Amino acid sequence: MAAPRVAIVGAGFGGLCMAIRLRRAGIGSFTVFEKAGELGGTWRDNTYPGAGCDIPSHLYSYSFEKYASWTRRYPGQPEILAYLARCADKYDVRRRIRFHTEVVGAAFDGGRWQVSTAGSQREAFDVVVMGVGQLNRPRLPDIPGMSDFAGTAFHSARWNHDHDLTGRRVAVIGNGSSAAQFVPRIAGRAGRLEVFQRTPNWVIPKPDATFGPAARSALRLVPGLQRAYREWLYRYAENVFHPALARGWSAATLERRARGHLSAQVAAPVLRAKLTPDYPPGCKRVVIDSDFYAALTRPNVEVVTERIVRIGPGGVETEGGRHEADTIIYATGFRTTEFLAPIEVAGRGGHTLARQWNGGAEAYLGISMPNFPNLFLLYGPNTNLGHNSIVFMIECQVRHIMACLPYLSAGGPMEVRPEAMAAWTRQLDRAMAGMVWQDGCRSWYKTADGRVTNNWPGRADLYRRLTARSPRAAYRHIREPVDRERAVASPA
Numbered sequence: 001m002a003a004p005r006v007a008i009v010g011a012g013f014g015g016l017c018m019a020i021r022l023r024r025a026g027i028g029s030f031t032v033f034e035k036a037g038e039l040g041g042t043w044r045d046n047t048y049p050g051a052g053c054d055i056p057s058h059l060y061s062y063s064f065e066k067y068a069s070w071t072r073r074y075p076g077q078p079e080i081l082a083y084l085a086r087c088a089d090k091y092d093v094r095r096r097i098r099f100h101t102e103v104v105g106a107a108f109d110g111g112r113w114q115v116s117t118a119g120s121q122r123e124a125f126d127v128v129v130m131g132v133g134q135l136n137r138p139r140l141p142d143i144p145g146m147s148d149f150a151g152t153a154f155h156s157a158r159w160n161h162d163h164d165l166t167g168r169r170v171a172v173i174g175n176g177s178s179a180a181q182f183v184p185r186i187a188g189r190a191g192r193l194e195v196f197q198r199t200p201n202w203v204i205p206k207p208d209a210t211f212g213p214a215a216r217s218a219l220r221l222v223p224g225l226q227r228a229y230r231e232w233l234y235r236y237a238e239n240v241f242h243p244a245l246a247r248g249w250s251a252a253t254l255e256r257r258a259r260g261h262l263s264a265q266v267a268a269p270v271l272r273a274k275l276t277p278d279y280p281p282g283c284k285r286v287v288i289d290s291d292f293y294a295a296l297t298r299p300n301v302e303v304v305t306e307r308i309v310r311i312g313p314g315g316v317e318t319e320g321g322r323h324e325a326d327t328i329i330y331a332t333g334f335r336t337t338e339f340l341a342p343i344e345v346a347g348r349g350g351h352t353l354a355r356q357w358n359g360g361a362e363a364y365l366g367i368s369m370p371n372f373p374n375l376f377l378l379y380g381p382n383t384n385l386g387h388n389s390i391v392f393m394i395e396c397q398v399r400h401i402m403a404c405l406p407y408l409s410a411g412g413p414m415e416v417r418p419e420a421m422a423a424w425t426r427q428l429d430r431a432m433a434g435m436v437w438q439d440g441c442r443s444w445y446k447t448a449d450g451r452v453t454n455n456w457p458g459r460a461d462l463y464r465r466l467t468a469r470s471p472r473a474a475y476r477h478i479r480e481p482v483d484r485e486r487a488v489a490s491p492a
């Protein structure tokens, strides 16, 4: 086969990384499908006030495109988006992005993938790489009466910048990382702000700082300095944060830090009690923010913990009474466990991903699935991290896919062997048992029945080693007889 034709779905960190790697390998036969009119994925969509990343800038960037000129230790959304746009231009992949083109389906047919886009266009590719991410579809809650609300309502990932919050009575539903970032930015403007909290989060301060001209020059000019700084950030995350999530030596340190931060910032015992979680830190995503607690102590801000029963035209009704509001901001997160949805994916032999993932999404290395030859995922199941940079994980995945390309070019479509998949699942289950995510909390890492489908339990180092192995042993080529075999399709 000549260079395979590759369809990449999504132009966020993952899709762009794949496109750049292909381009650098001299493979130009790829198309990036992007449903929106601009690149950037989650960093294009999340424009709420204060949006930013709580992984340090020099680590939250591609290893092949280090950037010395970050202005802050922790990057803000505009700077990350600008970084991605610069990467796309520098590596000349922007012209391969088909904007405003939503992929709605992919079907493996006759040894190739037929990729369907909205508007019923179909196009054949040898390989499909899904780079749609885990945090791409906002989740609105299912609260009775939401459509009756007479004021302005929007989700944090679809911020309504035309709506001036000055003097408003604002209800914020949810208190995760997104709310923690924007509540301090809007609390001073809103007339009254109520944060509806279902479960308190552990919060630790974010040691943010600006990089002045001298620091930026040093990082740019001193040989090896930026690399060493990045390496230090990475090692710190591996050696200090990971053990905290694996119930290791730093778990107690993390809890002390979070409790100390709460005590230092919130003096009132009633509010402090409301904000104190009853599960171990890390079970849900730890919020890393220095301003959230302080905002919650403002006289015009209240934390409401009574259960929401309905939303009416005039605001939010809880078990304790009515809370008048003219603006509701849903900071209720994303549909994280529905990987790839709503794209309909049909593999060989009548297998559909919807059916195969009935009990929760799973993929070998988070990248590939039996019955779906030449289909690869970026930031797929069990590859999210609570302790280190997702960009690192994405680069590991892209490297693995690049290693698969010569193999499938030479021998035809290939898929992961069922026995490799089963061994992976066993290994994952064993590692998962030691992690704090199991410890009695609800989180976006889990399906409704409690299976952790989003997170990688090991260190990032281990993931790098596993994905760096030659794919030969774990994959097999799909020959005609196998290709024609029909699955005994059980009802979905």
Ligand code: N01
Binding pocket: 052, 053, 054, 055, 135, 141, 142, 143, 156, 173, 174, 175, 176, 177, 178, 179, 181, 196, 197, 198, 199, 285, 308, 331, 332, 333, 334, 442, 443, 444
């Ligand atoms: O979403 P979340 P997020 N009634 O799922 C509540 C990344 N991120 O957008 O905890 C009432 O964390 C829900 O309550 P509960 C980061 O990985 C990163 O804040 O389920 N409340 C919770 O409080 C982060 O973890 C950065 O009880 C309801 C909230 O809504 C991820 O994105 C910055 C409810 C949802 O919190 C998601 O964060 C921002 C209901 N019916 C985000 N339904 C960085 O800095 C839900 N909730 C990298």
